[in-house]
Amino acid sequence: MVDLGHAALGAWGGGRFMHFGRPLDEEEVVELLRPDDRLRTVITADVYGAGDADRVVGRAIAGRPRDEVRLVGAIGHDFYDGERQGAKGFPRFTSPALRGPEGYADYLRRACEASLERCGTDRFDLLLLHNPDRIGYTSEAVWEGLVALRDEGLTGGLGIAPGPANGFTLDVLTCLDRFGDEIDWAMLILGPAEPWPGRLALEACVQHDVRVLTRVTDYGGAFWGDLTPQTPMGEWDHRRFRPDGWIERAGRLLREVATIGAARGLTPMQVAAQWTLAQPAVACVVPTLIEELPAPEGVEAPAPRPILEKRAELAALPREQRLTTAELDRITQLGDNSGCMALKGASPVFEGDEQPDGWGIGTPQLEAARRWGIDPDRELVKTH
Template identity: 30%
Template sequence: MNTLGRSGVEVGPLAFGGGGIGNLYTAVTDEQAHEAVAAARRRGIRYFDTAPHYGLGLSERRLGEALRQYPRSGTTISTKVGRRLEPADGIGDDLANGFAVPATHRRVWDFTADGIRRTLEASLERLGVDRVDVVYLHDPDDHAEQAFREGYPALEELRAQGVVGAIGAGMNQTALLTRFVEDTDVDVVLCAGRYTLLDQSALTELLPAARRRGTSVVIGGAFNSGLLADPRPGSTYNYAAAPPELLGRALRLKSVAEGHGTTLRAAALAFCAAHPAVASVLVGARSAAEVDDCAEQFHRPPPPSFWRELRETGLLPPEAPVPADRTEEPS
């Protein structure tokens, strides 16, 4: 287990992302969602992440229901604030925002102190818990000043009151996350899609800053929304059709992996976990089968020869840490 910053909150190296059980893109049943969470528990996963944004609260409700049968102690739950849910007319669906659910609510961007507290209170009710372990400011890209001026101090106060154990920010970019690391006392940042086999932009400033400051990093989007899980024509990269050059690069990575008796999925997960600033790798799953596959891939890392070939062929920069760097260190 790894501790998030100086918070005392512990997470395992592999975590469960709750977007899928919030009906991301396509619907899953309550039973399938609960089976996915049960599979994660069976595989030793104890850190579960969700957000009000995921299915307009559906992910939080399903996660809370599924975890209710397990001891709260030893389970780490994170959720997010910044999108407050307000009742809507329920006409139509939420597919424009990526979720196959009825449009029962609308999202309101709100990083005010009051909005943070109200959003968290609603999340606790949906989850059926009296506290969560981690709260992230969720995607404050276009609301940065309000997030720093009002949202972050509100989280600091909630942490001091013991309502939450650790606080941070979660985004799909590195610049603003680096600012959170350098200018605040966040315990952790969640960086999605910016530290993968195809995109190492977090390596330039964010990860070094996190190391200097003792801030933990959780990596999401290890598969870049699908391309690194199954590269083929039509695969998605950052939730859109993959550009031809990136598809070609992913196919080359897959070919090298297979040549070393491993899989691209295993390599993608192992790469994210190898950086010393990274406390956990967050993988979204919508079924027990997906959870089982991710766990199996995570625990079968590629051999050192695979990483050597990636560096020798220019598919990976030499400064990016890989698992083989640790195994090959002199004793």
């Protein structure tokens, strides 16, 4: 199984493709994503910028020996034949409007080879199925197509990356139970401010020998310390969809985490990362690197931190665990977010026609819930 290191860089950072904070220009993104001896892994997704992120990542890794870089790709949204659906983005390649199961393998090969060409390399170290719909989690044709790419050397390993929003717990469990022998990594939303529902899938990852890399460990940038309620957010900033009061909640947790970190020589972001790395199966964190927009003139707020300063802080994350068991438990208690939001994927409260990011619970999901001791009606619903 490929070693990604304990921290990695994601092409969604820097605001150029995912609209977080100040959008960096291309040269700045290249510098941000350039791997080195401490941050060797770079993660891209072909749909970001409809291929443009791959090209930028290719520039970032160019000139460095390939065996010194860990390159992770992600495919799943069809921007070749599909039409963008506004804020929902491009459709999944498994959409019945685009193709049936007989076309899945050809699409996966086409998308993988095109992404590799843009990245300027001949193989991924890890290839993720990006934001699958229900079909992606359950289709043998999808996973046979992915396995073929691995067996032919286009990737060293395979994984799954649920999203884009929080949830998909039963779907991940169902996928692991059916295809876990072929899956090396799972990318989950997980951090001290959002332990739920991601932690519900960790035991299954342990049992299936699947490693976890986590995104949004920074909780929308809050753990970097320069996000306040006064921080402006652009029209397409995804954080605008978070519930009211989330920044204030983050601030209360940040103060507690800062106190713990000060005693251990860790920044709040590094505490968040070490808490996450202490969870079962978690082996790598990929926080979002954001350079916040400055507050309006006359509004008192901390100045935005330069994004390369945040990168340096991530690179300095100690590999050895410095937090005590009591401190880890204290952070878990403080950050508990159980029942705070409606979840995506298979849901006991879903109604209506199946959507690309939401559907009702079927027999496979119910069986997975029973196997892993989860009560969907109690543990996978919004309660407050």
